[in-house]
Amino acid sequence: MKNQWKTSHQNIQNWYKCHGRVDLPWRTTDDPYHIYLSEIMLQQTQVKTVLERYYFPFLKRFPTLKALGDAPLDDVLKMWEGLGYYNRAKNLHKTAKIVDVLPSNIDELIALPGIGKNTAHAVATFAFKQPVPIMEANVKRILCRLHKLSTPTDKMLWQIAYDLVDTKNPFDYNQAMMDIGATLCTPKNPQCEDCPLNEVCQGKDDPTLYPTKKKRKVPTREQYIMISVYNNKLSLTQRSGKFLHGLWGFSSTEVPLCASEYIGEVTHAYTHFKLICKVYVYDELDKGQAHYFTIQQIRKLAISKVDEKIVKLYLDTI
Ligand code: SF4
Structure with a gap:
């Protein structure tokens, strides 16, 4: 299995070079604040919206974490207007009031307002090149399908993610996993024949069975x-x-x-x-x-x- 995964890591790297969204501005910087901002904006919001309307104006108005912390909350909320889930903006502002520079340690990141386990891992791997996995919705779906898991716990998924992460090139690996989930391993009609994980994927015969969808009635x-x-x-x-x-x-x-x-x-x-x-x-x-x-x-x-x-x-x- 280890050798199989070595091959898959290579396949993932090759796929990412040809098909990955390598030009996204938060992927061409190693500024932790820029990466952190993109991670927070991209929670609940599509890449296109963040890219076209929010990311650059926000950075222009608040070019550093210190500038963000020094600004009144009203100004921050105004720049966030329309993006929704305003707690994200308030927590960004609170964090900026606590630190001028983001720590690289995952536990210290998680201790800051509004930074959960996945965001901390994303900042650690994308800004500080640490060999740790990330776990956003697209990655969760891939892991479930790779191992035919219908209702895994978060603990199980993190364990699998740590076992699979490419420790030699975690940046490209994690970015690629997000892109594979967004473009190939989609909730409906996944394109398994084009997927670099095809050889190791146990769920490819019936991928939409994994994970089991929870039906939610919205009041x-x-x-x-x-x-x-x-x-x-x-x-x-x-x-x-x-x-x-x-x-x-x-x-x-x-x-x-x-x-x-x-x-x-x-x-x-x-x-x-x-x-x-x-x-x-x-x-x-x-x-x-x-x-x-x-x-x-x-x-x-x-x-x-x-x-x-x-x-x-x-x-x-x-
Ligand atoms: S082979 Fe299919 S189900 Fe498996 S990870 Fe790739 S796209 Fe998803």
């Missing part, structure tokens, strides 16, 4: 959104709860005000639930926590995707 939540409009300005509050903390948004109530007018609804799909917002406007001054902003001012605030949709709905109705 729906409904909210009444109240927009107070006063002197052509709209009321928003800065969120202080755990959800969307720090972003500006419209207030919700349990029951719409009698004097308000219904203007329509917007929906938004989060990972764990679907949100339906029924939107009402009224023309009285909100004497609570709200601040008033013109549309131009709102465009400069950090607001969530769903609040952006509400602004658009409002503009469509006036």
Whole structure:
């Protein structure tokens, strides 16, 4: 098996040189901050979106970890706007306040806010060239198929990943495994005939059986959104709860005000639930926590995707 894996490592390296996404900017740098940023942005977000809209503007605004830590959280959230999962941005900011330079030690990386085991391994191998594996979703799928595993535990997968990693060239090996998972060993219709792991793969006869898919029913939540409009300005509050903390948004109530007018609804799909917002406007001054902003001012605030949709709905109705 060891010899078989030596051959596979060579096949993986050859495949990566011809077919890998070797030009991605976070693969042509060894700056730990740039690599760390890309790892955080790429959680839950596609490469194309990160590459075309977020990675470069963020680095331009915050070129170093120190510059990020010195910036106000509002500025960080504004640069993150639209990327979603704002805890990622808040944890980046917290980390930048703790360290100016990222440590290379995996345990020290994991001790920083928002850095899990996979991100720590990714920074360790991509920035510091350590011979350790990574374990993102694409790699997990490959490992399950290689060993015909339907419902493995994370511990089992990490053990296998450590056994298989190419310790002589961990950078290319790990990048290649992600690319193989993204382009060949896809959830549906994997292209086993083109795969450099074909010779050692036990699951290639029926790959889509591995791993077993968990069926998840996503619940729906409904909210009444109240927009107070006063002197052509709209009321928003800065969120202080755990959800969307720090972003500006419209207030919700349990029951719409009698004097308000219904203007329509917007929906938004989060990972764990679907949100339906029924939107009402009224023309009285909100004497609570709200601040008033013109549309131009709102465009400069950090607001969530769903609040952006509400602004658009409002503009469509006036
Ligand atoms: S041979 Fe097929 S199932 Fe196995 S790793 Fe390659 S693409 Fe995936």
